[in-house]
Amino acid sequence: MTVQLAGHCHCGSVRVILEPGRPVGEMPLRACQCSFCRTRCAETTSDPGSHLFVEAAPGALNHYQFGLGVTDFLLCAECGTYVAAVSETEGGLMGVVNVRGVALHGFEGRTPDPMTYDDESADERLARRQDRWMPVVVTEVQPSI
Ligand SMILES: [Zn+2]
Numbered sequence: 001m002t003v004q005l006a007g008h009c010h011c012g013s014v015r016v017i018l019e020p021g022r023p024v025g026e027m028p029l030r031a032c033q034c035s036f037c038r039t040r041c042a043e044t045t046s047d048p049g050s051h052l053f054v055e056a057a058p059g060a061l062n063h064y065q066f067g068l069g070v071t072d073f074l075l076c077a078e079c080g081t082y083v084a085a086v087s088e089t090e091g092g093l094m095g096v097v098n099v100r101g102v103a104l105h106g107f108e109g110r111t112p113d114p115m116t117y118d119d120e121s122a123d124e125r126l127a128r129r130q131d132r133w134m135p136v137v138v139t140e141v142q143p144s145i
Helices: 035-039 121-131
Strands: 005-008 013-017 030-032 051-056 063-064 072-076 082-089 092-098 111-113 135-141
Touching: 013 082, 030 035, 051 072, 051 082, 051 092, 082 121, 082 135
Parallel strands: 030 111, 051 135
Antiparallel strands: 005 013, 013 051, 063 072, 072 082, 082 092, 092 135
16 A cells, blocks of 8 residues: 655645655655755655655645746745745656645654755756656645645
C-alpha cells in the first residue's frame, strides 16, 4: 500500500498529497535561506522517488516568480500560503512541497538543513532539481472539503 500524507493550506482551497518514496523520517527537510523562504518559515521536502499531487479550487492558485524566473511558487490566492515550488524540466514538472505551509504530519520536531543556492546559474539550478526534486501533478478542481 502506498503511504499518503495529506495536507492543505490555511483556508483549505489548496490540498496536497505527498507519496513519500521512503519512510517519512528519512525524507530530507530543507530550509532554503533566500528571503522569500525565510520570511515564510518555509521548510521543504522532496525526494526523486516520491510523488506530489496539488489540488486547487478553480482560480485558487497564484503563480509567483522571482530571481532567475525558472520556478513557479504556488501560493493560495485565498489565504496566501506558500504551498509548493515547481519547475518545468526535461523530466516533466518537478517540485518541492512546503511541509510547514500545508502542515504535513511526520516532520514535527525536526530541524531542517539550511540551504543556500545564491551562486547557482539557471542551468545548475535546473540540474540540481532534476536530481533532487520529485514529480508533481497540479490539478485545479473543486475540493470536496
Ligand atoms: Zn488557502
